[in-house]
Amino acid sequence: MLKLGLIGKGISRSQSARLHVLLGRMCGMDVTYDYLDSDVIKDFDLIKQLTTCAETGYAGVNVTHPYKTSARKLITPRKRLPEALGSVNTVVFREDGWRGDNTDFVGFMRGYQKQFGDAKPGTVLQMGAGGVGLATAFGLRGLGADKILIHDKDAARGEELVATLAAANANAAFVGEDDLSDAVRASDGLINCTPVGMNQYPGCPFDTDLFGGQKWVFDAVYTPVQTAFLRAAAKSGIDVMTGFELFFFQGIEAFEVFSGAEIDADAARDEYFNAYPEALTG
Structure with missing residues (x-):
């Protein structure tokens, strides 16, 4: 047993x-x-x-x-x-x-490699700096991301995660609301680590009008598996990884x-x- x-x-x-x-x-x-x-x-x-x-x-x-x-x-x-x-x-x-x-950060890396192979993450914008955001950010570090951009409505929490990543020798920066649109456009990858998109919190955390130049996206939400964020990204020709x-x-x-x-x-x-x-x- x-x-x-x-x-x-x-x-x-x-x-x-x-x-x-x-x-x-x-x-x-x-x-x-x-x-x-x-x-x-x-x-x-x-x-x-x-x-x-x-x-x-x-x-x-x-x-x-x-x-x-x-x-x-x-x-x-x-x-x-x-x-x-x-x-x-x-x-x-x-x-x-x-x-x-912490199997979240290892699990994220395994999921990424299963979905995208050996492709490097590049520059990645992550929405959300809570518990799962901490794990995925360290996963990005482990995968060799060029730069990790963090946005959180709680700026202090976002800045804290950036400082934690910097202490671990990751190239990371906080993105404020004023610079968010430019960061979305300039990123190779987009990650949602907020509750937005869950059945009880419907919606998309990103402005979908900015989609098109990115290479990949990941949504930590898995109820539902196919979120509004992932559907919009796929429609724009972007490779997706589900929270499952x-x-x-x-x-x-x-x-x-x-x-x-x-x-x-x-x-x-x-x-x-x-x-x-x-x-x-x-």
Whole structure:
């Protein structure tokens, strides 16, 4: 039995359980995956919950909003985690201590390479500097982006991410509202790491009249999979990467960390879509 879970706030709609159970089944493992929602746990405390999980047989847990940064401060990072990446989304409980990882940034890189091959990201404008934006920005750094432009309505948060990237020797700059249109036009890639486009927050985060010269786009939103942003980009002849790719590859990375197994991503994709065909559309 491989006992796993997800710690977060308002996580009832997460699809993580079905992915991890499916991956376990592919590996001949009996997997359970519990939702540990701070909205329904009385007197929730992150360190207390992690300790309870460690003491009650969990092999590990995923951690999501709003606890990724707090978890990073409590847990020894795995070697592959960049020192400046101040959040974890995966915690493994071992006899010699807890280990933290961020499979979002690795998952983004794997998704990008699956979709676009060896093509370099070039100059990329990213909307959103929150938790997923931190991971994708470090993914861009890992992929060798020429320049990472960050825009966030909260300018202080955007500037903080730029400073974090600069400390990690990435070429990054903040883009304010006045310069946003020029930045969109000048970018090779566009990324949405805001909630805009989700079923409950419909719309497109970019001015679609500025589309046409870019090479690729990515939307972290995956409910729905085909967002207004991605549809407009595809209509303009731009290659697209859906948010499902991030969800899928970060999940595979996390399961491999939890279980020690190696997952055939292509086979897992076929199995997942056969079991959950609605995932194609969100």
